[in-house]
Amino acid sequence: MMVSGNLNSHEIEALMDSEIEAHHAEAHAPVMALNRLAGALPAFGIIAAVLGVVNTMAFVGQPPAVLGGMIASALVGTFLGILLAYALVEPMAALLEQRAQDAAKEFECIKATLLASMQGYNPGTAIEFGRKVLFSTERPGFLELESHVKGKK
Numbered sequence: 637m638m639v640s641g642n643l644n645s646h647e648i649e650a651l652m653d654s655e656i657e658a659h660h661a662e663a664h665a666p667v668m669a670l671n672r673l674a675g676a677l678p679a680f681g682i683i684a685a686v687l688g689v690v691n692t693m694a695f696v697g698q699p700p701a702v703l704g705g706m707i708a709s710a711l712v713g714t715f716l717g718i719l720l721a722y723a724l725v726e727p728m729a730a731l732l733e734q735r736a737q738d739a740a741k742e743f744e745c746i747k748a749t750l751l752a753s754m755q756g757y758n759p760g761t762a763i764e765f766g767r768k769v770l771f772s773t774e775r776p777g778f779l780e781l782e783s784h785v786k787g788k789k
Contacts, residue, residue: 645754652747656740663736670729674721681717685710738774745769760785 688710692703749766753759763785767775776784 645751648754649747649751652743652750656743656747659743660736660740663739664733667729667733667736670725670732674725674729677721677725678714678717681714681721684713684717688713738771741770741774 689707692706692710695702695706698706745766748769749762752762752765757765760782763781764778767778767781770776
């Protein structure tokens, strides 16, 4: 679309924003599913504990050592629900969210670079517009980027 010249920079920016939004929504769906699962796992643990206690009630006449072991087994369900929710599923959701944000930053970098180029900035300045969008941990230094670009010629 840029090459054909049918759209101005504002229309292309709106189109790119829509594409970034769609990408974000698509990448965020698994994160939401994992967060819902993490929220439900402690409840499953509590249900397992209640069922274990109900099962233990059937053996009320047994000695305390037997009952203690059965009650402990019932509480393992609660522990597993909490452990899986907070030590496994929530960190996985956070990791997926971080990766989605990183990917969105890449799209924003491309968008800033292309729009600057469309507005008539020289290629070096347009690349600088895109570079500034990146997180500081991912942003190449000016000299590093310049040597990389010169190496591609």
